[in-house]
Amino acid sequence: MLRNPAILFALVLVPLALASLMVGAAGLGTSALAADGWLVLTVSRLPRTLAVILTGAALSVAGVVMQQLVRNRFVEPGTxxxxxxxxLGLLLVNASFPGAPIWSQMLAASVAALASTWLFLRLVRRLPVREVLLVPLVGMILAGILQAVVTFIGWETDLLQFVSVWLMSGEFSGVISGRYELLWVAGGAAALAFVAADRFAILGLGTDRATSLGLKPEAVMRLGLVVVAVVTAMVVATVGMVPFVGLVVPNITQRLMGDNLRRTLPATALGGAALVLACDLIGRLVRYPYELPVGSVLGVIGACLFLWLLWRRPAPSTPAVRRHG
Incomplete structure (x- = not known):
């Protein structure tokens, strides 16, 4: 195991962030302080880079929290x-109240995400304890059913174009100053998970053992649900869902650093930010000056990383899958 992969991830993240500030169809001119160059930098490049970093970090942390709640390494908010x-929450608000303020849309999205996550947890509690692969399967079935409902409502209300943005794009080309700030809320929710890292680690031992250690499992479960729901809602509403980040990054950091959640969360956040930023740069360069959505690039790279995680055997002291409670 590496002693501190967070340092390595940080060293990778810094040059990626600098490259993200420099890459784009519009040039910065001879000097970054030139009027046009400074406008591009502050209105477009810097907000985009911050949005990518916040998205990757928050989704990675939300993936860790989700895996602790379910005690299964094969789940993430996107599955x-x-x-x-x-x-679904965003769609219902936009269909019923087209002029609704942004805060009401975010509230509806968070509540609907919270309800769907709670439903998933209720379903997996009824599964046999040893059938760990049934957990992600149930999640994908539930996600498919909800997506069908969202697609039907979007078709009937002529809002199908919004559905494709929320669930199928995962891209940052439209991010500018004033249109990404909600991601700081997602970052705050991820920071809250770090504060409660020890509680989530104890909850991952099982409800009975957590209770015997003096923890209130239901309270920690509710906190975890809020973190996952808020992060997912903010990301979906701002840039669309980005796949695989909350699945592969927590597994990689866990294999490198072990199961100490307080130590692994910073590395997980940095690793997720670096992965999404690298995929965003690939999408911007592969068909320059045109762009590929980061969701498409991550769909390929994330799938390869996930298959590698399945093929490579974990160390005996750090099992890749825990039983769900």
């Missing part, structure tokens, strides 16, 4: 119906 629930 448990949470993203589809957030999209």
């Amino acid at each position: 448990t119906g949470t993203a589809e629930g957030a999209a």
Whole structure:
């Protein structure tokens, strides 16, 4: 195990962030302080880079929290119906109240994401304890059902174009100053997970053992649900759902650093930010000056990383899958 992969992830993240500030169809001119160059930098490049970093970090932390709640390493908010629930909340608000303020849309998305995640947890509690692969399967079935409902409502209300943005794009080309700030709320929710890291780690031992250690499992479960729901809702509403980040990054950091959640969360956040930023740069460069959505690039890279995690055997002291409670 590496002693501190967070340092390595940080060293990778810094040059990626600098490259993100420099890459784009519009040039910065001879000097970054030139009028046009400074405008591009502050209105477009810097907000986009910050949005990518916040998205990757928050989704990675939300993936860790989700895995602790379910005690299964094969789940993330994008495969448990949470993203589809957030999209359903946004769709209902936009269909019923087209002029609704942004805060009401975010509230509806968070509540719907919270409800869909709670439903997923209720379903997996009824599964046999040893059938760990049934957990992600149930999540994908629930996500498929919710996506079908969202698609039907979007078709009937002529809002199908919004559904494709929320669930199928995962891209940052439209991010400018004034249109990404909600992601700071997602970052705050991820920071809250770090504050409660020890509680989530104890909850991952099982409800009975957590109770015997003096923890209130239901209270920690509610906190985890809020963190996952808020992060997912903010990301879906701002840039669309980004796949695989909350799945592969927590597994990689866990294999590198072990199960100490307080130590692994900073590395997980930095690793998620670096992965999404690298995929965003690939999408911007592969067909320059045109762009590929980061969701498409991550769909390929994330799938390869996930298959590698399945093929590579974990160390005996750090099992890749825990039983769900």
